[in-house]
Amino acid sequence: MTQKLWGGRFSEDITSEVLEYTLTVDVDVRLLPHDLWQNVAHVLLLAQQGIINMDAARSLLNRLGELDREREAGALTLRPEYEDVHLNLEQMVIEKLGLDVGGRMHTARSRNDQVSTDARLYLREVLLSAMTANLDLIDLLAEVSDDDLTTVLPGYTHSQAAQPVSVAFWRTAHASALSRDVRRLRDAFDRVNESPLGACALAGTSFNLDRDATARLLGFDRVLTHALDATSARDHMIEAAAVFALGGNNLSRMAEEIVMWSGHEYRLCEVGDAFSTGSSIMPQKKNPVVAELVRGRSGRTVGVLMQLLTAVKGVTLGYSCDLQEDKPFLWQSIDTYLSALRIVEAQTRTLRFDPGRGEELCWVNFSTATELANYLVAEAGVSFRESHHVVGRVVGQLLARQATLRDLDLVAELVAAEGYPVAEPVLRDILAPRNAVNGYTSAGGTAATSVRRTAAELRERSAEQRAWVDERQADLTAARAATFRCAEEVAAGVALDKALPAALCAVTDKESR
CATH class of the missing domain: 1.10.275.10 (Fumarase/aspartase (N-terminal domain))
Structure with missing residues (x-):
C-alpha cells in the first residue's frame, strides 16, 4: 500500500x-x-x-x-x-x-483552498513590492532639474520628428504612465486580498469553521465566500499578470527610446558605462544592453498572460491539475517585472542627454513649423488650414534648397512670397526650439511652469500611494x-x-x- x-x-x-x-x-x-x-x-x-x-x-x-x-x-x-x-x-x-x-x-x-490561500498571501506582497518599485522610479523621473527643463529634444510621432519637447517633459510622461501602473496594482491587490480558506475542496465543510476569524488572522480584507468559486478562481492571478504585462510594456517603450536615441544617428542620450557593454570585435562600440534586455524581457510578461488565459479557459469549476501551472509562469512574470523596475531605476540615474544635439535635431527636422502656422493664425488672421498650407509650402521649398528653419533670411523671403511678411527677429523668436517649448503653456504642456506643476502632482500622488502601501504592509x-x-x-x-x-x-x- x-x-x-x-x-x-x-x-x-x-x-x-x-x-x-x-x-x-x-x-x-x-x-x-x-x-x-x-x-x-x-x-x-x-x-x-x-x-x-x-x-x-x-x-x-x-x-x-x-x-x-x-x-x-x-x-x-x-x-x-x-x-x-x-x-x-x-x-x-x-x-x-x-x-x-x-x-x-x-x-x-483541502489542498485546493490551501494553495489558493498561500498564493494570495504571496501575491499581495509582490503587488506591494511592485508598487514600491514603481513609486521609486516615478519619484526619480519626477525630480526634474533646471537642466531637464531647458534641454530640448524632438518629440516624435510616426517615428518622425514632430514638435520640440524638454527632457523634463519626457521624464514626466513616463512617470505619468507608471502612475497608472501603480493604480492598477492597487486595484489588483483588492481582489487578491480575499480569503478562500475554509472553502475546502469545492463545497465547504460540515465542520463549524469561523472563516472570518482566519481571514483576519491572515490579514485578508474579507472572505471569498462561495466555496466553489474560491477554489476555482484564478482571475486574480490573471489580473495581476495583466498588470505586470502592461507595466513591462511601459518599461519597454522607455527602453526602446533609450536604445534608439543612444545610437550615433540620434546621439540624444547616453547611459552610464556600468549599464553598457562593448563588442567582442568592434572596439568603438558602446551597447545599451540593459535597455535592450528590458525591452526584450518584457515579452515574457506578455507571454505569461497568454499562458494563464489559455490554461484557465478550458478548466471547469473545481480544481484540476492544469491550475498548478499558474504559479511557475506567474513567478517568472513577477521576477521579470520586479527586476526590470529596479534596473531601470538604477540606469535612469546615469542617463545623460546632449542639449546641443537635441536642439540641432529640432532645427533640422523643422520641429517648430507648427509655431509659424500658429503665428499666422494669431497675427495675420488666416484660418489654421490656410496657414497650414502656407507653412507646408515654405517647408517644401526649404527642403528643395537643402535649407532649414534656421536659415531665417530665406524663411522670411518665402513667407513674404506667400503674402505674409514676417520680420526676421520675429521669426527667430517664433522658430527657436526652446521658445516653442516654453510657449506650450496649456495644462500638461511642455512649458516649464506646466511641467513643474505636473511633476509636483506626480510626486504628491506618489506620496499618497506610498502611504497606502506602507499602511497595508504594516x-x-x-x-x-x-x-x-x-x-x-x-x-x-x-x-x-x-x-x-x-x-x-x-x-x-x-x-x-
Whole structure:
C-alpha cells in the first residue's frame, strides 16, 4: 500500500517518473512562509471551534513554531517525495507528533483552498513590492532639474520628428504612465486580498469553521465566500499578470527610446558605462544592453498572460491539475517585472542627454513649423488650414534648397512670397526650439511652469500611494506577528479564549501600533 498521506485507496505508489512530472516543490519554496502562517491560523481556529482538542492544538502550534524558526534560519528544506509544500509541512508535523496528533492539522481543509490561500498571501506582497518599485522610479523621473527643463529634444510621432519637447517633459510622461501602473496594482491587490480558506475542496465543510476569524488572522480584507468559486478562481492571478504585462510594456517603450536615441544617428542620450557593454570585435562600440534586455524581457510578461488565459479557459469549476501551472509562469512574470523596475531605476540615474544635439535635431527636422502656422493664425488672421498650407509650402521649398528653419533670411523671403511678411527677429523668436517649448503653456504642456506643476502632482500622488502601501504592509506584518504570538502563547499554556481575542484585536486595532 502506498504511504502517501492521500493514499488510502491506492494499492501501489506513483512511479518516480510520475512523481517528477507532478511535483511542485521547486515552485512552492516561495510559499513556505505563507503555508506556515496559514497552518498556524487554521490550527488556532480548529481549537477555538472545538474541532480539535487543546492538547493537540498546543502540540501542533509548538511544532509549527519550530518549523518556522528553522525556515528563518535557512534550515528547512522541502523534500521532492512529498510533492508540494503542503504535504511536506504536514509530513514534518506528523513525523514529530505522530499521525494521531499531526494528522489532525488538515481537518476541514483541502489542498485546493490551501494553495489558493498561500498564493494570495504571496501575491499581495509582490503587488506591494511592485508598487514600491514603481513609486521609486516615478519619484526619480519626477525630480526634474533646471537642466531637464531647458534641454530640448524632438518629440516624435510616426517615428518622425514632430514638435520640440524638454527632457523634463519626457521624464514626466513616463512617470505619468507608471502612475497608472501603480493604480492598477492597487486595484489588483483588492481582489487578491480575499480569503478562500475554509472553502475546502469545492463545497465547504460540515465542520463549524469561523472563516472570518482566519481571514483576519491572515490579514485578508474579507472572505471569498462561495466555496466553489474560491477554489476555482484564478482571475486574480490573471489580473495581476495583466498588470505586470502592461507595466513591462511601459518599461519597454522607455527602453526602446533609450536604445534608439543612444545610437550615433540620434546621439540624444547616453547611459552610464556600468549599464553598457562593448563588442567582442568592434572596439568603438558602446551597447545599451540593459535597455535592450528590458525591452526584450518584457515579452515574457506578455507571454505569461497568454499562458494563464489559455490554461484557465478550458478548466471547469473545481480544481484540476492544469491550475498548478499558474504559479511557475506567474513567478517568472513577477521576477521579470520586479527586476526590470529596479534596473531601470538604477540606469535612469546615469542617463545623460546632449542639449546641443537635441536642439540641432529640432532645427533640422523643422520641429517648430507648427509655431509659424500658429503665428499666422494669431497675427495675420488666416484660418489654421490656410496657414497650414502656407507653412507646408515654405517647408517644401526649404527642403528643395537643402535649407532649414534656421536659415531665417530665406524663411522670411518665402513667407513674404506667400503674402505674409514676417520680420526676421520675429521669426527667430517664433522658430527657436526652446521658445516653442516654453510657449506650450496649456495644462500638461511642455512649458516649464506646466511641467513643474505636473511633476509636483506626480510626486504628491506618489506620496499618497506610498502611504497606502506602507499602511497595508504594516497591516500584513501586524497580522502575521499577532498570529504567531498567539500561537506561542497558546503553546505555552495561555488560555485560547484569552490569547485569540487579543490577537484578533491586534490585527484590527491600527491605532495601537
